[in-house]
Amino acid sequence: MHPIHRASSTNKDLEATGPLEAKVTMTNKEPILFRNCRFALTCSGCPIHEHTSILIENGHVVSIGGKLPSGGKAGHVIECGEHSIAVPCMYNAHAHAAMSVLRGYYSDAELHDWLQAMWFVERRLSSREAFLGSLVSGIEMLFSGTCGFMDMYFFPGEAAEAARQLGLRARVGPVIMGDVDPYRAVEEARRYARKLLGDPLVGGVINVHSIYAAPLEAIREGHSAAVELGVPFHIHVSETRREVYEAKKRYGAFPVELLGKLGALSENTVLVHAGWIASWELGLVKEKGSSLVHCPASNMKLATAGHFPLYEAMESGINVALGTDGPASNDSLNMFSEMKIAVLLQRHSYWDTRVKAHHVLRAATIGSARAMMLPRGAGTLQLGAPGDVVVVNSVTPSALPLRRDNLEQVLVYSCEKCTPDYVVINGELVLSPEKKQQLLEEAVKAAKQLNEFIERIGPGKESKPPCSPRTACRQA
Numbered sequence: 239m240h241p242i243h244r245a246s247s248t249n250k251d252l253e254a255t256g257p258l259e260a261k262v263t264m265t266n267k268e269p270i271l272f273r274n275c276r277f278a279l280t281c282s283g284c285p286i287h288e289h290t291s292i293l294i295e296n297g298h299v300v301s302i303g304g305k306l307p308s309g310g311k312a313g314h315v316i317e318c319g320e321h322s323i324a325v326p327c328m329y330n331a332h333a334h335a336a337m338s339v340l341r342g343y344y345s346d347a348e349l350h351d352w353l354q355a356m357w358f359v360e361r362r363l364s365s366r367e368a369f370l371g372s373l374v375s376g377i378e379m380l381f382s383g384t385c386g387f388m389d390m391y392f393f394p395g396e397a398a399e400a401a402r403q404l405g406l407r408a409r410v411g412p413v414i415m416g417d418v419d420p421y422r423a424v425e426e427a428r429r430y431a432r433k434l435l436g437d438p439l440v441g442g443v444i445n446v447h448s449i450y451a452a453p454l455e456a457i458r459e460g461h462s463a464a465v466e467l468g469v470p471f472h473i474h475v476s477e478t479r480r481e482v483y484e485a486k487k488r489y490g491a492f493p494v495e496l497l498g499k500l501g502a503l504s505e506n507t508v509l510v511h512a513g514w515i516a517s518w519e520l521g522l523v524k525e526k527g528s529s530l531v532h533c534p535a536s537n538m539k540l541a542t543a544g545h546f547p548l549y550e551a552m553e554s555g556i557n558v559a560l561g562t563d564g565p566a567s568n569d570s571l572n573m574f575s576e577m578k579i580a581v582l583l584q585r586h587s588y589w590d591t592r593v594k595a596h597h598v599l600r601a602a603t604i605g606s607a608r609a610m611m612l613p614r615g616a617g618t619l620q621l622g623a624p625g626d627v628v629v630v631n632s633v634t635p636s637a638l639p640l641r642r643d644n645l646e647q648v649l650v651y652s653c654e655k656c657t658p659d660y661v662v663i664n665g666e667l668v669l670s671p672e673k674k675q676q677l678l679e680e681a682v683k684a685a686k687q688l689n690e691f692i693e694r695i696g697p698g699k700e701s702k703p704p705c706s707p708r709t710a711c712r713q714a
């Protein structure tokens with residue numbers, strides 16, 4: 239019997255996540271052993287193990303490396319296969335999961351025009367469509383190696399339910415937007431987040447839509463609630479030039495600067511888009527330890543332009559995460575594609591190749607995990623890290639030939655069509671070849687009902703955003 243070697247934790251990326259203890263809380267979960275994986279990547283930029291095994295026990299990675307003979311360990315033993323790559327999970331740090339109901343709906347318009355079409359449908363949505371939309375999105379995420387998402391949408395209970403049914407990690411909470419009483423709205427969000435404290439899979443988040451679609455008092459109060467509860471404070475910011483112009487005219491401050499003045503920048507703060515962030519505002523983000531989320535496909539599709547300063551942000555030590563945004567503004571939730579698009583957009587903006595594959599791989603894994611405030615070690619296969627593992631099958635022509643020296647590049651540039659054979663989240667096997675067909679059938683069934691809803695309501699536009707949460711709206 240070959241010994242399983244303890245993985246090295248000398249890599250810079252691992253150090254950045256802080257030392258982990260291999261000692262873990264005991265649970266009754268069945269151990270899962272992946273045996274004979276062709277490659278295993280511990281984290282972005284980490285050494286690559288070849289012909290290796292990974293043991294997940296009590297919800298955590300407890301060993302990696304070496305080769306075990308069959309039947310050597312109790313629990314669920316899975317033969318990885320000659321073409322398998324075991325990688326850390328990706329996490330989608332910004333999504334509106336239920337919006338798969340709006341995939342391809344009014345797709346070819348700019349942000350503010352597009353939003354009016356979205357608001358028309360959103361005012362007519364029920365919890366049923368929100369659940370079905372989240373379910374389709376969750377299945378899409380699982381099928382493309384994403385183990386969790388931070389959501390900003392109405393009907394957070396339905397997103398949570400879809401995540402639980404699929405075994406995905408999620409951050410959910412009511413979105414605060416429209417003509418709301420800010421104190422009542424934040425109280426509702428606080429109450430919701432508090433209920434989820436201690437849940438190992440689905441946690442809370444305080445979602446305030448933006449500085450232009452929510453009262454400023456909701457930003458100040460919402461941020462305090464997030465800090466008090468230890469959950470992320472999640473907000474769209476500096477997405478368009480118009481937003482910056484309006485903020486300057488109305489408040490005499492740039493959007494991120496305004497958040498600073500409101501006391502809403504801290505380690506809990508997650509700033510989404512930031513394509514029009516001023517270079518000097520990065521100093522505020524760095525000083526307060528806030529995270530930035532890059533959503534390159536959505537920014538290009540909605541023609542919001544600007545430039546997300548990924549390289550400067552990462553070099554200065556700011557945590558950068560990656561997100562897809564909603565399925566109506568991307569229109570994909572595939573984080574493999576998002577990584578490639580991020581590199582391409584960055585190179586197009588910088589006119590050089592300073593942004594490398596490892597930068598975006600880090601953002602999609604460790605960076606997103608940090609922004610979502612997931613347990614320490616998430617986004618790596620470090621010893622003691624949460625048991626979140628994706629085993630990708632590289633047998634797709636676009637990902638071949640695969641070698642140790644091109645593995646990270648294949649994952650970032652050639653893996654849009656890679657589908658995981660197995661996904662383990664929090665130590666539970668949530669995707670396997672047997673489960674795939676069943677999930678696919680569920681997605682098709684849900685999509686049929688979503689189409690019936692879209693046909694029933696027909697096209698239209700609303701000039702005002704829906705008000706949320708409903709209990710805090712000033713007008714019915």
Ligand SMILES: [Zn+2]
Pocket residue numbers: 332333334474510563564
């Ligand atoms: Zn968004």
